[in-house]
Amino acid sequence: MIKFNIKNLNIWFGHIHALKDVTIDITANEILSVIGPSNSGKTSFLRMLNRLNELSENFKMGGEVKFAGRNINDMDAELVRKKIGMVFALPLPLPLSIFDNVAYGVKMYGLKNRKKQQEIVEKALKQAYLWDEVKDRLQTSAFKLSGGQQQRLCIARTLAVEPDVILFDEPCSGLDPISTAKVEEAMLKLKANYTIVLVTNNVKQAARVGGKTAFFLSGELIEVDKTDKMFTAPQDKRTDDYISGKFG
Amino acid sequence: MSKKNSQRTQKIAFSLLSLATLLIVIPVGLIVIIIIQKGIPAINWQFLSDVPRQGMRAGGIFPAIVGTVYLVLGAIVFALPIGLLAAIYLSEYSKDNYLTRIIKLAIVNLAGVPSVVYGLFGLALFVVFFKFGASILSGSLTLGIMILPIIITASREALESVPYSFREVSRSLGASKWQTIRHIVLPNAISGIITGTILGLGRATGETAPILFTVAAFYLPQLPASIFDQAMALPYHLYVISTQVPNVDEKVRYGTALVLLVLALFMNLVAIIIRYQFRKKKKW
């Protein structure tokens, strides 16, 4: 099943043409890794999927992004963002307690029942493999957690609003190898129930999580294919050069 | 120039700079010390709680204190909501365009308008045009407009110091713009907003010119009963007993100056302490 149909997507920030004519489909319940050097447009691509780009003042777009058959610009922006969750590059807890961080989204959607909130928080923290580490101190500030814990908290916070899709924007760039492994493990388990788009600077990470991989360069989509195939027999010379570390 | 020469020049220059600094700082200290030293003997319970007597040459300053408190509270009730919302507009909604530039320029000008011109404006608009008369209402509104730029500027700074990423995270979880402001931005900017508000209070406490023709009564021993009454005010009272009434005991003048100074400085001190406390607790 196709989750996203993206056709001729162009993005500008002021005079900068960040994405050029990108056409790609994203399949449900699969991990799509987006790789490419910095400034290749991969983060702009990711932030397009949940309409986060439009928070920037000078953003303009052309082409269309369809989510489950509907143009996302015709949908309510808040609903799009609820359905399509996002985990950012750096662990970004809100300045609230652990509990309130996870419950933030559902509270904003009007859920007042304390007991329901508790159930949701517990479930989300378990899915993100954080529950056992924090269950005794849910009311302490989220800033007291370690970096890896904070990032898993952010994953839990995203899961709590029960999205269909989760966007990861270089989620391990600030983490040590052990924390990275934990986050990757969480991602692989989540694949069963969610569609995942992962932007990463780390080519090896794309290879590890499998699924499909898309390679962006200077705002253009160069190639998209099954990850195994791409890493063994890339179609484009530039993909080969990037994967083998000739530039990046 | 030889090395030695330029070292000597530097020494002279730095001495002159520190001399200039002393020329400012020492008088400030002296002013505060003189007022405290000469004002303390006047302060007693009667001085703070009694009405002025014998043509304001004796008795207390209670009505003036009460009048000032009413005026300042009225000013803040008016200015805080408008100022805070204006700050939210500038920090969260305004785009980098011509309108925003004009708003910012208007704020700068509002801050620069001479205080006596505010008095004229209050007289023309509130006292005469709206027929509020010389009253606490007119005076509070005039003071409120005057402290608006202080509140806007301080609140805006506080709002803008909340990291942008918090807003982005909140929006990415499906919260609306207003929810993000209400639940994430405002709670984290609150110390700056309170600080700005208190500085505004301090400023309103000490201002005389804006209340001269809008509310201040020369001598009014009874307390105001409603916002449409005139009232005495501490700064105006100090002006009156310093220049308009002959043969007032120096002690009474210094005592009044001390009370006014303490009120104004106390607010500033509170503001500084709040700022410091919140900075210490800051989580990011």
Add this chain to the structure above:
Amino acid sequence: MRKIKEFIIEKLILVCGLASIFFVAMIFLFLLKEGMNVFQTVSPFKFLFGKSWYPISEPAQLGILPLILGSLLVTFGAAVISIPIGVACAIYIAEVAPQNMKEILKSGIELLAAIPSVVLGFIGMVTIVPWVKNICHLPTGLSALSGSIMLAFMAMPTIVSIAEDALYSVPKSYKEGALALGATHWQAIHRVMLPAASSGILAAVMLGIGRVIGETMAVMMITGNSAVIPHSILQPVRTLTATIAAEMGEAVVGSEHYFALFAIGIVLFIISFAINVTADLFLHKKR
């Protein structure tokens, strides 16, 4: 429902955002509304350049030249004193003072800004006025000079804090570059830092002067308030602001005198507007 609520809140925010423009416009309009009436009896030229201000004689003489000159004289005196001292103090705080000293000095300056002007006026009456009287052997110490000294003092917080900001925002690399070339700290300050911060310092000076021109209570209490064209800084003078403050209480609403005082308000408003707009341009001038 939530959407409607948020729509209303956001409109309210927009309205308040525009409030500053509204109030500035209102102030100017109401000054004009009342003040323009005076020009039915006096020509604007005679008003601005008339040499005598006798608002309650019959017929009233409404020339504000003595008041303008009074304001200028006091302001000029204050500027001469406060600019060098204020800028020097700003340099000291920004560059020379050790870190902990810096905080104390800054609080001291903030303290000065927080003292109500009527308190400073009172202190001026009991200190500066007798000093000036004794030192200069005058019949009264209530003079332009006393006013200038007091106002110089009141302009300091503005000048120091804005100039210090301007110096602080000069990129560190400028200074380090100069020091690396073997300049002394002082040479780095006056050859590199000061020129780089010049537009900010200029703005600081202008805003300080703006503060001085608009100051009312302290001036009224110590300049002696005589509305004649001054010939020396040792004479009593009357400023524009003090005239309004002192006379509005007696002027009958709707009288020629009342209108004339509003016309003075227009003059003050235009002066402060011009100063603030120019200073703002200097402050936002990007290098």
